[in-house]
Amino acid sequence: MKINSTAYGQGDSTYQAVGGDDGVKKLVNAFYDIMETMPRAKEIRAMHAADLTETHDKLYRFLSGWMGGPRLYKEKYGSINIPEAHQHLSIGVEERDAWMCCMRNALKKQPYPEDLKEYLLDQLSLPAEACRTK
Numbered sequence: 135m136k137i138n139s140t141a142y143g144q145g146d147s148t149y150q151a152v153g154g155d156d157g158v159k160k161l162v163n164a165f166y167d168i169m170e171t172m173p174r175a176k177e178i179r180a181m182h183a184a185d186l187t188e189t190h191d192k193l194y195r196f197l198s199g200w201m202g203g204p205r206l207y208k209e210k211y212g213s214i215n216i217p218e219a220h221q222h223l224s225i226g227v228e229e230r231d232a233w234m235c236c237m238r239n240a241l242k243k244q245p246y247p248e249d250l251k252e253y254l255l256d257q258l259s260l261p262a263e264a265c266r267t268k
């Protein structure tokens with residue numbers, strides 16, 4: 135049965151639809167693999183530390199809670215406000231779009247239904263826009 139996209143976002147339905155903990159991990163792995171290699175992402179990759187281990191752990195934990203699953207970020211790092219966490223960075227339209235492009239390509243590699251990929255891109259565009267500092 136096709137899941138109606140309006141059902142995503144209710145409770146932990148998004149988290150379950152991506153495949154739970156393992157699914158979030160796979161998405162974040164793909165996201166940073168793309169950021170490492172895509173020429174368009176060179177500038178945003180350079181904003182991050184050389185070693186992505188902690189950023190990786192943070193995005194994975196954040197997305198787990200954001201998708202309605204366990205609030206793993208809070209458990210380990212405490213509360214977070216996404217726009218505030220990016221305030222020290224120079225993020226404009228190009229950087230925002232490069233980040234979204236990494237996410238779009240990472241989603242393409244996941245076995246999710248198309249409407250879930252669209253839903254996630256749509257929902258992530260809100261915090262991505264809110265991270266802009268210029």
Ligand code: HEM
Nearest residue numbers: 178181182183192193196216219225229230233261262265
């Ligand atoms: C709009 C484009 C974005 C860019 C260029 C960007 C870039 C970065 C960079 C460079 C860091 C590391 C900061 C540091 O080490 O000082 C970071 C941290 C982080 N980003 Fe983003 N980001 C973007 C959007 C997003 C979005 C949309 C989300 C969530 C949906 C997100 C989630 C996070 C999280 C959870 C951290 C860890 C923050 C912390 O614990 O301090 N980012 N981001």
